[in-house]
Amino acid sequence: MPSPxxxxxxxxxxxxxxELKDLLRIPSVSxxxxxxxxxxxxxxxxxxxxxRIGMQHVEVIDTPGHPLVYADWLHAAGKPTxxxxxxxxxxxxDPLDEWKTPPFEPTxxxxxxxxxxxxxxxxxxxxxxxxxxxxxxxxxxxxxxxIRVLLEGEExxxxxxxxAFVQRHPERLQSDFALISDTxxxxxxxxxxxxxxxxxxxxxxxxxxxxxxxxSGMYGGAAPNPFVALCQIIAQLKDANGRVQVPGFYDRVEAxxxxxxxxxxxxxxxxxxxxxSEIGSPTLTGEPGYGVLExxxxxxxxDVHGMPGGFTGxxxxxxxxxxxxxxxxxxxxxxxxAEDTFAKYxxxxxxxxxxxxxxxxxxxxxxEAMVIDTANPYIEAATRALKEIWGKDTxxxxxxxxxxxxxxxxxxxxxxxxxxxxxxxxxxxxxxxxKFHIANFHRGIESIIRFWEETAK
Amino acid sequence: MPSPxxxxxxxxxxxxxxELKDLLRIPSVSxxxxxxxxxxxxxxxxxxxxxRIGMQHVEVIDTPGHPLVYADWLHAAGKPTxxxxxxxxxxxxDPLDEWKTPPFEPTxxxxxxxxxxxxxxxxxxxxxxxxxxxxxxxxxxxxxxxIRVLLEGEExxxxxxxxAFVQRHPERLQSDFALISDTxxxxxxxxxxxxxxxxxxxxxxxxxxxxxxxxSGMYGGAAPNPFVALCQIIAQLKDANGRVQVPGFYDRVEAxxxxxxxxxxxxxxxxxxxxxSEIGSPTLTGEPGYGVLExxxxxxxxDVHGMPGGFTGxxxxxxxxxxxxxxxxxxxxxxxxAEDTFAKYxxxxxxxxxxxxxxxxxxxxxxEAMVIDTANPYIEAATRALKEIWGKDTxxxxxxxxxxxxxxxxxxxxxxxxxxxxxxxxxxxxxxxxKFHIANFHRGIESIIRFWEETAK
Numbered sequence: 001m002p003s004p005x006x007x008x009x010x011x012x013x014x015x016x017x018x019e020l021k022d023l024l025r026i027p028s029v030s031x032x033x034x035x036x037x038x039x040x041x042x043x044x045x046x047x048x049x050x051x052r053i054g055m056q057h058v059e060v061i062d063t064p065g066h067p068l069v070y071a072d073w074l075h076a077a078g079k080p081t082x083x084x085x086x087x088x089x090x091x092x093x094d095p096l097d098e099w100k101t102p103p104f105e106p107t108x109x110x111x112x113x114x115x116x117x118x119x120x121x122x123x124x125x126x127x128x129x130x131x132x133x134x135x136x137x138x139x140x141x142x143x144x145x146x147i148r149v150l151l152e153g154e155e156x157x158x159x160x161x162x163x164a165f166v167q168r169h170p171e172r173l174q175s176d177f178a179l180i181s182d183t184x185x186x187x188x189x190x191x192x193x194x195x196x197x198x199x200x201x202x203x204x205x206x207x208x209x210x211x212x213x214x215x216s217g218m219y220g221g222a223a224p225n226p227f228v229a230l231c232q233i234i235a236q237l238k239d240a241n242g243r244v245q246v247p248g249f250y251d252r253v254e255a256x257x258x259x260x261x262x263x264x265x266x267x268x269x270x271x272x273x274x275x276x277s278e279i280g281s282p283t284l285t286g287e288p289g290y291g292v293l294e295x296x297x298x299x300x301x302x303d304v305h306g307m308p309g310g311f312t313g314x315x316x317x318x319x320x321x322x323x324x325x326x327x328x329x330x331x332x333x334x335x336x337x338a339e340d341t342f343a344k345y346x347x348x349x350x351x352x353x354x355x356x357x358x359x360x361x362x363x364x365x366x367x368e369a370m371v372i373d374t375a376n377p378y379i380e381a382a383t384r385a386l387k388e389i390w391g392k393d394t395x396x397x398x399x400x401x402x403x404x405x406x407x408x409x410x411x412x413x414x415x416x417x418x419x420x421x422x423x424x425x426x427x428x429x430x431x432x433x434x435k436f437h438i439a440n441f442h443r444g445i446e447s448i449i450r451f452w453e454e455t456a457k
Numbered sequence: 458m459p460s461p462x463x464x465x466x467x468x469x470x471x472x473x474x475x476e477l478k479d480l481l482r483i484p485s486v487s488x489x490x491x492x493x494x495x496x497x498x499x500x501x502x503x504x505x506x507x508x509r510i511g512m513q514h515v516e517v518i519d520t521p522g523h524p525l526v527y528a529d530w531l532h533a534a535g536k537p538t539x540x541x542x543x544x545x546x547x548x549x550x551d552p553l554d555e556w557k558t559p560p561f562e563p564t565x566x567x568x569x570x571x572x573x574x575x576x577x578x579x580x581x582x583x584x585x586x587x588x589x590x591x592x593x594x595x596x597x598x599x600x601x602x603x604i605r606v607l608l609e610g611e612e613x614x615x616x617x618x619x620x621a622f623v624q625r626h627p628e629r630l631q632s633d634f635a636l637i638s639d640t641x642x643x644x645x646x647x648x649x650x651x652x653x654x655x656x657x658x659x660x661x662x663x664x665x666x667x668x669x670x671x672x673s674g675m676y677g678g679a680a681p682n683p684f685v686a687l688c689q690i691i692a693q694l695k696d697a698n699g700r701v702q703v704p705g706f707y708d709r710v711e712a713x714x715x716x717x718x719x720x721x722x723x724x725x726x727x728x729x730x731x732x733x734s735e736i737g738s739p740t741l742t743g744e745p746g747y748g749v750l751e752x753x754x755x756x757x758x759x760d761v762h763g764m765p766g767g768f769t770g771x772x773x774x775x776x777x778x779x780x781x782x783x784x785x786x787x788x789x790x791x792x793x794x795a796e797d798t799f800a801k802y803x804x805x806x807x808x809x810x811x812x813x814x815x816x817x818x819x820x821x822x823x824x825e826a827m828v829i830d831t832a833n834p835y836i837e838a839a840t841r842a843l844k845e846i847w848g849k850d851t852x853x854x855x856x857x858x859x860x861x862x863x864x865x866x867x868x869x870x871x872x873x874x875x876x877x878x879x880x881x882x883x884x885x886x887x888x889x890x891x892k893f894h895i896a897n898f899h900r901g902i903e904s905i906i907r908f909w910e911e912t913a914k
Contacts, residue, residue, distance in 0.1 A: 033770040042472040098669070139747045157772045199672060211737025212555070213888040216760045217655060217858025219735075221699070223751035224742045227761035228695055235692035238685055241680070245615075278676070282667025285813040295678035303673045304684035305776050310763030311784060316615045316659040317489040317549060317819050318859075319762050319887050326684070327768060329775060331677050354538050354697065357741040364773050392849060401674025402775075430776050432668040433613060447727065 004138035005449045011129065013442050014222040017113070019049070021106040021439070023088070023122050024115040030066055030089035030154045033153045039153045042088045042122075043067045046129070046151060054132040054141050055149065063161035066153030070172075073136075074146045079456050080378075081146035083175040083404060083415060084132075085156035087126025088181065090117035091430045098432035110433050111438055112295050118436035119423040122227075123150060125440060131448035148175055155182075158202070158365030161449070166408045169425035177378040178409045179451070181444065184420030186397050188437075193379060194419035196297065196398030197406055198333035198367035201342045202245075204362045205230065205349055206325045214320040224356030226324035227310060233352045233359070234326060235301055243288045244302045244330070248347045248439035252336045256298045256398075262292045267395060278426060297398035301331045327364075331400060338366035367404025376453060379420050381383075385450035386420070387444055419445065461595040462906045466587065470899050471538045473569070473587045473820070476506070476561040477898070479573040480579050487523055487546035498522045499545045499579075503586070503608060510590040511598050512606065520618035523610030527629075529531065530593075535875060536913050537835075538603035540632040541589075542862060543582025543613035547574035548887045568895055575893035576880040581638040582608060584879070584898060588905035592850070601913035603631055605746045609862075612639075615659070615822030616861050623865045632837040635866045636908070638901065640878030641910055644725050644852050645894075648843035650836060651876035653754065653855030653865055656789035656826035658799045661819045662687065662806055663782045671777040681813030684767060690809045690816070694759055699743045700758045701787070703805045709793045713755045713855075721750045724852060735883060737738045737814035754855035757798075758788045777836060784821075788857060795823035798838035824861025835875050835912060842907035843877070877908065 009016070020193070029035040043060050046069050051058045053072035066089060093103035093116045101107040103116035113123070113443055128149065135143050150173065150425070152162040165181035166173060183194040207225035218422075238244055256264070271292055275284050287293040310321035312444075344363040353359040372379070374396055383394040409415040422444035428434045466473070475507050486492040500517050508515045512528035523546060531538070550560035550573045557566040562574035570580070587608065592600050607630065609619040623630060640651040664682035674717035695701055713721075728749055732741050743752040752758075762785070767778035789798055805817040810816040829836070831853055840851040856876075864873040879901035885891045 049710045066470055082501060122645040125705040209738045215887040216786060220760050220857060221743045221756055222749045223736050224738045225760050226766060231688040234688035279680050281666045281681050281813050284679045284815045285679045292679045298676055301677040301678050303682050303777055305774060306767030307684060308770045312763045312765035329673060332818035356738050356740045400677060430672040435500035
């Protein structure tokens with residue numbers, strides 16, 4: 001179907017990309033206090049752009065954390081309302097020395113745009129903005145449906161403020177469905193909708209031994225070593241096969257349907273290629289008896305992200321640290337709950353505490369797992385739009401990641417979410433050399449234009 | 458016995474302390490590359506002071522690492538020669554926020570001088586310099602015996618350069634005994650000589666999983682987690698009682714003699730007071746069946762000092778790090794050797810490597826354990842001097858720490874060492890709020906003056 005908005009987007013590809021680069025140059029790292037002003041600057045940059053393209057009621061909403069950005073256009077009487085969500089904060093860029101070009105100097109290389117946040121999520125979030133511009137510019141300032149835009153600046157640190165806002169102001173966000181572009185294609189050129197997400201609890205285990213750091217020569221053999229104790233705890237959290245040992249951890253796990261499992265088996269996936277090209281470890285790990293897709297989409301897991309404390313510089317310091325901490329998260333699947341899982345985990349960790357030390361288990365943030373019923377008109381409109389732009393039938397996958405806001409939209413706003421993302425599996429999310437395939441940025445904008453046009457029918 | 462040098466030291470206490478403060482203000486942290494110039498500055502400061510007081514052949518000796526400082530006075534014909542050793546480098550000061558006053562702003566409080574290096578070893582090393590000044594100033598520029606001074610700037614990072622120098626230039630260091638003041642009194646007011654040291658191997662275990670950092674949502678359940686693997690390895694290095702599990706680890710351990718054990722039992726030591734005042738943990742740890750003094754002086758141990766890698770900032774980053782490292786050291790006792798122990802440890806760690814990751818074990822530095830025969834004239838001279846200044850009989854103890862240079866002096870120069878130190882057990886070596894009891898600084902100077910005078914007899 002001819003779409004003037006799609007034509008417009010194609011004519012302005014170069015400018016759209018340049019604008020995205022400007023946004024990527026703002027180091028809006030939400031987890032690092034020293035970047036607080038940068039996070040706000042990104043919010044204000046986006047608010048200005050939403051105003052410029054013709055959105056209304058544009059507002060940078062202050063919160064106790066990083067700000068939200070809101071905008072709307074609500075004059076399509078009788079048409080549905082879409083809540084378009086994205087996040088403009090990014091992960092820290094460290095380790096910096098592994099980036100081939102600086103993380104906040106967007107660089108084009110081999111058809112990709114390299115920068116922290118290129119795909120997660122600035123680049124994908126900005127597709128929504130450019131789809132809106134294309135529609136508004138070619139329809140005399142009108143949109144085919146009603147749109148509310150809601151952007152947050154702390155998705156990478158748990159999204160506490162947007163969750164509170166959604167819970168407190170359902171009337172300001174009243175909509176029929178949500179659109180979220182923070183996921184990926186299953187393979188290059190394969191249009192993909194994500195219909196399931198893992199949940200997460202992110203925790204810290206802190207072990208304390210002596211009241212102060214001690215010299216390991218003077219006190220080694222009498223003073224407890226909190227790192228050894230912490231290692232003894234962590235070693236008991238998973239068995240050699242990667243099965244989590246927390247009692248009752250798997251009790252509530254619901255297996256995917258036989259249909260879903262069969263569909264996953266037909267996806268183009270080569271485990272050995274995946275191991276070599278994406279992981280690069282000698283072997284893969286995880287529970288025996290489950291394929292990689294099932295393990296990463298539909299099985300809960302436990303990972304350790306870092307163990308702060310003690311001496312971590314170059315060379316040798318002979319200290320017995322007073323305390324040691326581990327950052328430990330668990331991915332959850334339907335129908336586990338964050339609350340139940342954390343309670344079981346905390347109790348188990350406390351039960352493992354060795355003599356001579358004390359242990360404290362803290363919950364840093366949480367999000368619930370979910371699956372979306374594919375038999376809804378918005379998912380169907382999305383598959384029609386994707387077929388038109390990509391020339392292929394859509395595949396339905398799940399993601400191993402967690403997008404807690406999808407759960408909040410369901411719980412507080414009763415919205416189904418359409419998770420239409422255009423990242424690629426090797427885009428290095430949360431890692432050095434994050435990138436976004438530039439062709440996918442442009443096809444994403446076109447897909448979103450056509451999706452919104454289709455939902456107006 | 459009246460000593461004009463002791464009188465001189467008593468008259469100049471205030472200036473001696475002020476000079477020490479100047480030296481402590483130089484942040485000569487040998488392990489941190491950013492302090493390289495400060496380490497040299499401390500060496501030059503000391504060379505200038507040795508020249509000023511009348512020592513000869515003063516030289517800052519360049520090495521591939523931090524410099525050595527040498528000086529001598531060799532005109533006491535027919536008298537013995539003492540090699541006076543000390544180190545002017547210090548441990549890093551972190552964690553900075555636990556210091557009550559800044560680590561490089563020496564501060565007097567309750568009769569103590571607080572600063573990084575106050576007791577380890579700038580303050581104790583400087584006692585030698587001030588004893589030399591007192592003797593030279595009161596004897597027309599003469600000393601009762603021959604003295605060579607040798608100071609190093611990398612004791613806290615393994616002392617590689619001084620070890621190489623001692624091995625290469627035994628002729629330049631020809632002496633009859635060494636004096637080292639880098640140990641402590643067993644209790645306040647109890648003159649103490651240290652006659653045994655533990656050795657050490659300081660190692661790093663590096664575990665590598667994926668080829669790059671990965672998102673724990675996308676890859677959790679398939680990608681190996683190097684921290685979990687490292688914890689699984691470390692948890693197997695010690696059992697719940699603190700006994701090291703490396704096969705053959707204890708094979709060569711020689712127990713102290715029954716006489717030595719009996720002498721230790723008569724020392725004023727209260728385990729519960731030690732736990733409360735020095736350690737502060739709920740219980741002590743270590744091998745059952747051995748007392749605290751035996752565990753810390755005469756039993757080998759294993760400690761983890763820190764586990765660099767991954768995400769260690771505030772908040773949450775959902776990364777599966779590509780690699781994780783642990784800094785692990787072992788304290789050795791006679792007749793274990795560093796070489797044999799490292800080989801057994803490396804083999805054991807490699808055998809524990811879980812599937813999906815690779816492990817590398819690196820030796821960072823090493824020093825051998827040793828015991829000194831107390832029946833030698835220099836130890837006897839030391840006990841006479843200590844009795845005179847402190848009014849009490851000397852106790853002979855061991856130290857759980859490692860002073861590798863004592864082994865090098867024995868091996869390459871055939872020297873017995875007199876380890877006459879004046880620190881206190883609660884001086885916070887290697888920890889925040891390191892201090893030196895000011896009265897002990899002054900009594901230490903007097904003890905060393907009298908010791909050198911006694912060795913001339």
